[in-house]
Amino acid sequence: MTVAVGLLLGLLVICALAVSIIKDPVAAVLVQLGFSTVMAVIWLILESPDLAVTEAAVGTGVTGVLFFFAFRRIGLIGGKGEKKE
Amino acid sequence: MKRKHEERRPLRTAYRVMSVAVFLTLITVLLLVVSWLAQFGGGENPAENEVYKRYVESGTSEGGAVNTVADMILDYRAFDTLGESNVLFTAACIVLILLRADKDPKDGRLLIPELQAEPLHGKKDSILRGTARILLPAGLLFGICIVLNGHLSAGGGFSGGAVIGAALILFAMAYGPEKLEKTLNRKTWSWLVWSALLVYTLLKTYSFYTGANGIESIIPLGEPGRILSGGMILPLNICVGIVVACTMYAFYALFSKGGIGSGGK
Amino acid sequence: MVGSNLRSNNFMVAAVIIFGIGFTMLFLNRNLVKKIIGFNFMDSGIFLFLASNGYIEDRISPIIQGGEASVANYINPIPAGLVLTGIVVSVSVTAVLLALTVRLYLRYHTLELDEIIAKARTEDEQ
Numbered sequence: 001m002t003v004a005v006g007l008l009l010g011l012l013v014i015c016a017l018a019v020s021i022i023k024d025p026v027a028a029v030l031v032q033l034g035f036s037t038v039m040a041v042i043w044l045i046l047e048s049p050d051l052a053v054t055e056a057a058v059g060t061g062v063t064g065v066l067f068f069f070a071f072r073r074i075g076l077i078g079g080k081g082e083k084k085e
Numbered sequence: 086m087k088r089k090h091e092e093r094r095p096l097r098t099a100y101r102v103m104s105v106a107v108f109l110t111l112i113t114v115l116l117l118v119v120s121w122l123a124q125f126g127g128g129e130n131p132a133e134n135e136v137y138k139r140y141v142e143s144g145t146s147e148g149g150a151v152n153t154v155a156d157m158i159l160d161y162r163a164f165d166t167l168g169e170s171n172v173l174f175t176a177a178c179i180v181l182i183l184l185r186a187d188k189d190p191k192d193g194r195l196l197i198p199e200l201q202a203e204p205l206h207g208k209k210d211s212i213l214r215g216t217a218r219i220l221l222p223a224g225l226l227f228g229i230c231i232v233l234n235g236h237l238s239a240g241g242g243f244s245g246g247a248v249i250g251a252a253l254i255l256f257a258m259a260y261g262p263e264k265l266e267k268t269l270n271r272k273t274w275s276w277l278v279w280s281a282l283l284v285y286t287l288l289k290t291y292s293f294y295t296g297a298n299g300i301e302s303i304i305p306l307g308e309p310g311r312i313l314s315g316g317m318i319l320p321l322n323i324c325v326g327i328v329v330a331c332t333m334y335a336f337y338a339l340f341s342k343g344g345i346g347s348g349g350k
Numbered sequence: 351m352v353g354s355n356l357r358s359n360n361f362m363v364a365a366v367i368i369f370g371i372g373f374t375m376l377f378l379n380r381n382l383v384k385k386i387i388g389f390n391f392m393d394s395g396i397f398l399f400l401a402s403n404g405y406i407e408d409r410i411s412p413i414i415q416g417g418e419a420s421v422a423n424y425i426n427p428i429p430a431g432l433v434l435t436g437i438v439v440s441v442s443v444t445a446v447l448l449a450l451t452v453r454l455y456l457r458y459h460t461l462e463l464d465e466i467i468a469k470a471r472t473e474d475e476q
Contacts, residue, residue, distance in 0.1 A: 239411075
């Protein structure tokens with residue numbers, strides 16, 4: 001087990017723990033997108049370039065679009081006068 | 086009200102302690118199982134059997150694609166990919182049912198009852214338009230390149246479709262969705278999606294029919310390594326890419342303005 | 351009682367821990383968006399576990415180069431195909447759950463599950 005692989009896997013577990021502690025939903029979604037990006041690098045280490053491209057495009061891109069447009073519809077970001085609930 | 090709140094305090098702490106206990110038990114049991122599994126990276130694992138041998142050795146001659154994973158999901162196991170495209174389309178239909186806004190009875194515009202954020206469509210934002218002017222042609226070309234190269238190297242319909250969908254969303258946000266929906270109005274959108282799924286189903290029905298009855302299929306395999314090779318893998322990749330791109334645009338339109346408009350007057 | 355491969359199966363250990371954390375996020379968080387993120391973590395943990403079963407040492411990714419298609423050079427492509435389907439299904443489930451969350455917010459004006467249940471119960475009693 002090389003040091004780089006161990007560091008990346010540790011980063012994954014730390015991201016997962018951090019998301020369960022953060023209270024603000026917007027910040028939690030941002031850390032989740034970072035988790036997806038590290039996951040794309042791990043797919044490359046496991047020698048699957050198809051999975052890496054799909055995880056980066058679909059897992060990070062589409063999930064990010066969905067979450068942020070849902071937050072805009074609710075009013076958590078970009079709101080008129082910060083209507084936070 | 087205060088007494089109920091105080092009674093709930095020890096219950097809530099007990100609930101949290103029990104959740105952590107369930108978590109620790111789950112991880113302990115699963116880690117014990119992982120320690121008994123076969124070694125990671127070994128060549129003689131039970132997962133490496135004759136199916137793997139067949140896919141790697143005869144993949145190029147039977148499927149025609151150089152990328153073994155694309156061969157597997159679009160030729161040997163294409164029925165699973167049809168199910169997956171249907172799952173994506175079903176998710177778009179469910180989001181449509183939940184979030185579509187009503188139409189104004191006089192002129193057919195969409196009325197969004199409670200838009201909590203500032204509307205951002207079509208504001209003449211110079212940063213957004215300058216970025217879109219550079220990124221849009223590159224993004225569309227890159228997405229089309231990923232879709233067309235699915236059988237030659239990493240890529241395929243899903244990631245290419247996601248990049249094309251993202252380029253469409255960027256255009257709608259920078260220049261206003263009315264401009265995009267002159268071409269991609271509701272009728273065109275639904276026609277695109279269901280005809281892509283129908284073409285996929287018909288191509289694979291032909292493949293099932295010839296396989297089940299032992300007839301030789303007439304689709305030429307071409308020379309592996311060129312773009313026009315791989316039998317039906319290239320048209321199937323294009324169909325999947327269209328479904329994914331249209332679904333992404335529909336998610337954006339439904340979440341932010343309640344639906345795809347009906348195009349110009 | 352403990353087998354011998356715990357130190358070498360490091361990808362699977364991380365996958366199991368991520369699955370456990372995602373599962374516990376469903377219990378411990380009351381915000382609906384955090385529960386949706388918990389679902390995403392559970393999915394990602396399972397995908398990491400599945401795809402790490404296909405890796406074989408000293409072999410490269412299954413894009414056949416140079417016309418030499420023997421099994422001794424390439425990793426197993428089958429788990430990668432299964433995970434590809436799974437990633438798209440995970441995104442579809444997230445989309446449906448987010449649409450439900452938006453509708454719940456527009457009706458009850460809160461994202462905490464306890465308050466939604468309390469408000470629905472008082473509405474039922476009236």
